[in-house]
Amino acid sequence: MSESSNLTDIARRNFLARAGAAAGAAAIAPGVFLSAPASAKPVGEAVTSKNRWGILVDTNKCASGCNDCVTACENENGWGRNDEPESNAQQKAHWIRTVDIKNKATGFTRTLPMMCQHCETPPCVDVCPTGASFRRADGIVLVDKHICIGCRYCMMACPYKARSFVHEDLHEQKPWAPRGKGTVESCTMCVQRVDNDKVPACVEACSAENHNALIFGDLYDENSEISKALKTHDNVEIRADLGLNTGVRYRGI
Amino acid sequence: MSHFSPASRLFVLVLSLLLLLPLAATADSDEEGETEALPFSDLSFPEPARHFSAEQKCVAPDEEMRKNHMKYILHQRDETMHEGIRTRQYSLEECVNCHAVKNDEGDYIPVNAPDQFCYSCHSYAAVNIDCFQCHATKPVRPSMLQTLSSSDAHPESEMLGGDIKQLLASEGPAQ
Numbered sequence: 001m002s003e004s005s006n007l008t009d010i011a012r013r014n015f016l017a018r019a020g021a022a023a024g025a026a027a028i029a030p031g032v033f034l035s036a037p038a039s040a041k042p043v044g045e046a047v048t049s050k051n052r053w054g055i056l057v058d059t060n061k062c063a064s065g066c067n068d069c070v071t072a073c074e075n076e077n078g079w080g081r082n083d084e085p086e087s088n089a090q091q092k093a094h095w096i097r098t099v100d101i102k103n104k105a106t107g108f109t110r111t112l113p114m115m116c117q118h119c120e121t122p123p124c125v126d127v128c129p130t131g132a133s134f135r136r137a138d139g140i141v142l143v144d145k146h147i148c149i150g151c152r153y154c155m156m157a158c159p160y161k162a163r164s165f166v167h168e169d170l171h172e173q174k175p176w177a178p179r180g181k182g183t184v185e186s187c188t189m190c191v192q193r194v195d196n197d198k199v200p201a202c203v204e205a206c207s208a209e210n211h212n213a214l215i216f217g218d219l220y221d222e223n224s225e226i227s228k229a230l231k232t233h234d235n236v237e238i239r240a241d242l243g244l245n246t247g248v249r250y251r252g253i
Numbered sequence: 254m255s256h257f258s259p260a261s262r263l264f265v266l267v268l269s270l271l272l273l274l275p276l277a278a279t280a281d282s283d284e285e286g287e288t289e290a291l292p293f294s295d296l297s298f299p300e301p302a303r304h305f306s307a308e309q310k311c312v313a314p315d316e317e318m319r320k321n322h323m324k325y326i327l328h329q330r331d332e333t334m335h336e337g338i339r340t341r342q343y344s345l346e347e348c349v350n351c352h353a354v355k356n357d358e359g360d361y362i363p364v365n366a367p368d369q370f371c372y373s374c375h376s377y378a379a380v381n382i383d384c385f386q387c388h389a390t391k392p393v394r395p396s397m398l399q400t401l402s403s404s405d406a407h408p409e410s411e412m413l414g415g416d417i418k419q420l421l422a423s424e425g426p427a428q
Contacts, residue, residue, distance in 0.1 A: 046336035136337065144280040144334050145387060173389050180387030195337045 071203030118247035124154035
């Protein structure tokens with residue numbers, strides 16, 4: 001249901017983009033999209049495809065060994081507290097993790113945070129047999145744990161190894177981030193914060209520590225900080241060859 | 254007319270008596286039911302920490318909540334999960350915020366613990382609650398419903414309260 005409406009949105013947007021270009025009236029899109037800034041969504045209104053949330057990671061500013069974004073995510077969403085004592089490191093939750101990469105030919109190294117890339121056409125949504133894995137109208141990819149049956153197809157389909165499975169009974173979850181045994185979970189882009197006009201916990205922590213490696217914002221708002229940065233600086237999608245149009249972009253790799 | 258044997262006449266008589274018996278019994282119990290206690294009325298569970306408003310104890314009238322609380326929660330669940338609608342009145346977190354009570358040491362008791370609000374009725378009715386395998390069972394942050402129902406809202410919460418109030422006014426009953 002949500003999948004088909006999302007695909008409709010994407011098709012409509014592509015059509016509008018083409019129509020706008022054809023008419024040479026690029027001003028239409030900004031005029032429409034910018035009339036309502038992101039912070040204007042009243043609490044009782046549904047999210048719309050007028051926004052698309054994204055994160056730009058500047059790996060030039062990511063220090064090796066820094067784990068601030070991961071810690072912030074753990075504290076916000078209540079995972080990683082060793083609440084699954086029987087599980088091994090590969091089985092435990094990893095909503096966000098730091099990855100060290102190295103070019104073997106040159107020895108060039110980088111550290112970057114890896115999490116759900118919030119694809120426009122997410123493979124996890126394609127393979128989900130129940131519709132639990134879905135993409136919200138504003139581009140955030142989520143698991144509806146109420147209808148997740150724990151089959152883990154999405155974990156297999158995700159090219160980024162972004163999802164993890166809860167193997168054990170959990171206690172003391174956060175009210176804003178329910179999680180439980182038998183369901184798959186991943187980065188929610190702190191949807192509970194985004195809906196209340198706040199930035200994700202990882203972005204907030206990165207700025208608070210003065211690293212400023214993460215920029216969060218609306219990819220469709222051309223005046224947003226992230227859109228300006230994407231326009232002025234070179235940046236890449238990881239596994240761009242898959243054509244997923246990710247919401248998380250990287251600089252410096 | 255005489256081709257029915259006495260035995261078969263007796264059989265028909267007994268059969269019709271048997272058929273009528275439940276009707277009579279139902280009529281009897283209906284009359285008595287008015288004086289009998291309602292189901293669940295012998296259950297005891299902790300009183301919620303506070304009332305929704307001076308006029309109304311819970312977020313909807315008691316009779317409505319007893320019968321349909323799960324529909325409110327289900328409706329809110331889908332709206333929040335898929336559409337990002339985070340109104341507070343029918344959110345499960347606010348259920349817990351009011352219905353979880355503290356023990357003598359001042360610590361919150363999980364709302365689904367035996368003898369607590371959720372469990373007492375659900376065990377009586379033999380209906381499993383799945384909510385709390387994932388959802389928090391104790392209050393973690395202050396209720397935002399207080400700002401809704403209290404007339405002397407804090408200045409900083411006035412905007413939020415007004416926003417939600419306006420929203421609630423436009424919200425129909427849960428489907």
